[in-house]
Amino acid sequence: MKAAVLLAALVLAGFLLRRSVQSDLGRPRDLHEVRYVGSDQCRRCHEDHYQSWHRTFHRTMTQEASAGSVLGAFDGRTLTYFGWTLRMTSADERYWVEVESPSGTVERAEVVRTVGSHRYQQYLARHEDVYWRLPVAWHLGEERFIHMNGAFLTADPATPDPATPASREDFTRHVTRWNDNCVF
Numbered sequence: 001m002k003a004a005v006l007l008a009a010l011v012l013a014g015f016l017l018r019r020s021v022q023s024d025l026g027r028p029r030d031l032h033e034v035r036y037v038g039s040d041q042c043r044r045c046h047e048d049h050y051q052s053w054h055r056t057f058h059r060t061m062t063q064e065a066s067a068g069s070v071l072g073a074f075d076g077r078t079l080t081y082f083g084w085t086l087r088m089t090s091a092d093e094r095y096w097v098e099v100e101s102p103s104g105t106v107e108r109a110e111v112v113r114t115v116g117s118h119r120y121q122q123y124l125a126r127h128e129d130v131y132w133r134l135p136v137a138w139h140l141g142e143e144r145f146i147h148m149n150g151a152f153l154t155a156d157p158a159t160p161d162p163a164t165p166a167s168r169e170d171f172t173r174h175v176t177r178w179n180d181n182c183v184f
Helices: 001-025 039-043 047-054 169-173 180-184
Strands: 062-063 078-081 084-091 096-098 108-112 113-116 120-127 131-140 144-145
Touching: 039 047, 078 144, 084 131, 084 144, 096 131, 108 131, 120 169
Parallel strands: none
Antiparallel strands: 062 113, 078 084, 084 096, 096 108, 108 120, 113 120, 120 131, 131 144
16 A cells, blocks of 8 residues: 555656646746856756767867867958958967958957857857857868858848948947857
8 A cells, every 4th residue: 555655656746747847848038148057067967968968069069269179270361251351360379350341441359169060160259248150160171261151051141231331330230149049
């Protein structure tokens, strides 16, 4: 009799736990303002998921920019795309993308994070707590820079009107907010 009561209690507890988890997972969340905590925080409660993730390339897909993580040749190379010229440079293990508008105005963004796949490595800049995907990627197989519109099926937002002087708003308008793009 005790075993039957214990079994019934375990089944009920399992049912309630599953229903609670499903309800929690189904609840919409706005995580735009949540800070990144890192994989070790997840590992504390989800060791099996952590180990599964750790065996994949996803583990090294997103990294802070460093000499070991930046694969592109930031040696002064340029890429021109619809009248905009991008120049990739580095100094003291810091990486920069300089964007020159058709009117000659120049904006400079520091690469602080990389996002890679088997084919491309993207570069992110940061303004306050927002990461912006810069409009250039390194093509691993061809060892050259390409505009992001050449790497994905849908184009990034349109670049600013060349007749209008480039400004900070123009520059940030033609890059994509990475926080919304990938991990919400």
